[in-house]
Amino acid sequence: MTTLDRIAPARPNRLSGFAARALKRPAFLAGFAILGASLLLALFPAAIAPYDPLAFDMTAIQQGPSLAHPFGTDGFGRDVLSRVIWAYRVDMQMAFFATVFAMLIGLTTGALVGFYGGIADAIFGRVVDAVITFPFLVLVIAIVAVLGPGLVNMYVAITAVNWVYYARLTRAEIMAQKAQDYAAAARVLGYSDARIIFRHLLPNAISPVIVYWMTDMALAILLGSSLGYLGLGAQPPAAEWGVLIAEGRNFIMTAWWISLMPGIAIVVTGLGFSLLGDSLADLLRPKGR
Amino acid sequence: MPSAAYLLSRLLQIVPTFLLVMVFIFLFVRLLPGDPAIAMAEAKASDQQLAEIRERMGLNEPLAVQFGYFVKNTVTGDLGRSILMKRPVAEVILERLPVTVYLSLYAVALSVLVAAPLALFAATRANGPADIAIRGLFQVGLSMPVFYIGLVLLTVLGAKLRLFPVGGYGRSFIDNLYHLALPALSIALYTSAILMRNLRASLVEVLDSEFVQFARAKGLPRRIVLTRHVLRNALVSAVTLLGLSIGNLMSGTLVTETVFAVPGVGRLMLEAIFARDYPLIQGLTLTFAVIVSLTFLATDIVQSWLDPRLRQA
Numbered sequence: 001m002t003t004l005d006r007i008a009p010a011r012p013n014r015l016s017g018f019a020a021r022a023l024k025r026p027a028f029l030a031g032f033a034i035l036g037a038s039l040l041l042a043l044f045p046a047a048i049a050p051y052d053p054l055a056f057d058m059t060a061i062q063q064g065p066s067l068a069h070p071f072g073t074d075g076f077g078r079d080v081l082s083r084v085i086w087a088y089r090v091d092m093q094m095a096f097f098a099t100v101f102a103m104l105i106g107l108t109t110g111a112l113v114g115f116y117g118g119i120a121d122a123i124f125g126r127v128v129d130a131v132i133t134f135p136f137l138v139l140v141i142a143i144v145a146v147l148g149p150g151l152v153n154m155y156v157a158i159t160a161v162n163w164v165y166y167a168r169l170t171r172a173e174i175m176a177q178k179a180q181d182y183a184a185a186a187r188v189l190g191y192s193d194a195r196i197i198f199r200h201l202l203p204n205a206i207s208p209v210i211v212y213w214m215t216d217m218a219l220a221i222l223l224g225s226s227l228g229y230l231g232l233g234a235q236p237p238a239a240e241w242g243v244l245i246a247e248g249r250n251f252i253m254t255a256w257w258i259s260l261m262p263g264i265a266i267v268v269t270g271l272g273f274s275l276l277g278d279s280l281a282d283l284l285r286p287k288g289r
Numbered sequence: 290m291p292s293a294a295y296l297l298s299r300l301l302q303i304v305p306t307f308l309l310v311m312v313f314i315f316l317f318v319r320l321l322p323g324d325p326a327i328a329m330a331e332a333k334a335s336d337q338q339l340a341e342i343r344e345r346m347g348l349n350e351p352l353a354v355q356f357g358y359f360v361k362n363t364v365t366g367d368l369g370r371s372i373l374m375k376r377p378v379a380e381v382i383l384e385r386l387p388v389t390v391y392l393s394l395y396a397v398a399l400s401v402l403v404a405a406p407l408a409l410f411a412a413t414r415a416n417g418p419a420d421i422a423i424r425g426l427f428q429v430g431l432s433m434p435v436f437y438i439g440l441v442l443l444t445v446l447g448a449k450l451r452l453f454p455v456g457g458y459g460r461s462f463i464d465n466l467y468h469l470a471l472p473a474l475s476i477a478l479y480t481s482a483i484l485m486r487n488l489r490a491s492l493v494e495v496l497d498s499e500f501v502q503f504a505r506a507k508g509l510p511r512r513i514v515l516t517r518h519v520l521r522n523a524l525v526s527a528v529t530l531l532g533l534s535i536g537n538l539m540s541g542t543l544v545t546e547t548v549f550a551v552p553g554v555g556r557l558m559l560e561a562i563f564a565r566d567y568p569l570i571q572g573l574t575l576t577f578a579v580i581v582s583l584t585f586l587a588t589d590i591v592q593s594w595l596d597p598r599l600r601q602a
Contacts, residue, residue, distance in 0.1 A: 130309035133585075137540035138558065138577045145562040145570055146321055222434040226544055229436050230559060245437065256444045263437040270432030 028279035034272030042088040051079035053086040062255040072257035084262050087239040094224035095217040098158045103213050106166020114174030115197050131164045141232055149232045169212055173205035207284040214277030218270040225266055241266050299589055303582055310578045315359045318567055328567045331372050369568035378572035389542050389553035392469055399477035404485040412492035430482035435541045439475035439548040456550040472549040476541035480534055491526040495519050525596045532588025535581050
């Protein structure tokens, strides 16, 4: 620590200012709390789940929601709540792995085509047009049809389509940043392209991408559980919300809770990501400060 | 009406995009491990059948020539033979397509019926308790996967209250309003959440604009201002949004057709995937892409008709 640091008044820290504004928002706090709880459930299901998710109990078959079993039991007497809690592990992973590579690839590609323009940009524009011509789900399941069902193949299929959306967003942001004075100044100073793109432009272009990533993780859970339900994503006996819902499908007339209770987890977690994403969007928008 | 020049230029824009779409679909079967002819043939295909398929796809020629064959076959409506249905792919798709088109239009009609009044109600009370409650409710709707909305409706309205049939397809147009009510509503609840959010935002913006204030200052009745001035302007963004959500809508039909056993192209796609019926998967993927790009085109035309300023672009 230098002398100057010791005598100068504490500078307002960018991060603590952000945290202070964030903590005043109920939507941010709610989203943060939901996702924090979801992460705990994903990390320590054994400590939190009231029953063994795989233990059969022949004395408690297809029992409706009660104090002993808040989400009821399934056809083998397994506790539905415990199965839903164990499924957090797979579904939270799905939110992350189905989006993170798409985000990284899209960020890099978008930054490069946005910065250099030219033929690469023109080709990129055509690729975007072609990809958005397919319904997202149709394209993803067509790729899964080639690769075969399963979690990893699902990640590959989603990433193969999804990076385009991130790249489109990043490209637009980089184009806007490129026109700013500071970018011209960096160029005049003779900095390398790589330095200008990754040290100057990208940090200023990244916040909309992060916001989109949050909402996209909610979409990834919706998409992943849909694929699980259809039999193209996570495979039974893996505990995944879509798979659990599909398992109860045939008992929906007599034991609706087996299918409908796991959906609550999807809705709550999705809501957590959207709340966090929307309030981050408000917080990061320069106008709103 | 939009000018002929505008329509022509917009039509020409589709060509390069569609060529790339064709390249994707063409590469799809070639990315499968092994001989594309075997992938496109029945499991017990004879050598002669395989030779016919090779001939039709031009598999003995270079890749670029094969692509030429693919484009030629597709344009002439020859999409190959379905392994699952043992009939021409084009025939099977054309038979199932009206079901999905009916379901989609039904869903769009329902989502407008749900979203438009609520959006108007919320926008005229922006940031009041009613507005916040409506927006909160729709935020929950956005976090529900369509298949789950479908299962909830099926359980509550179908199985418990017995208001609607739990699946299948009716015999006539009117009959289907009843038979497809639950699947259409499942999709509509999801799309109306997106629509309601956007429509509310653009209504708030229009309500705040100078020409609306002027119309009010003139002393026009509130109802006239809302319908003639506000709704007409908010309509442009709603049409655009509906057009751009066609992909979501198609994804929605795929899932709900499966949940409610509706015999449309969405369910056919899944049947094709589980049967590894690659000619059918290829034909269906192409069909979905055609539907989406025609909808995009129609959206642009309607948009330029509603808002003449856009024709310059």
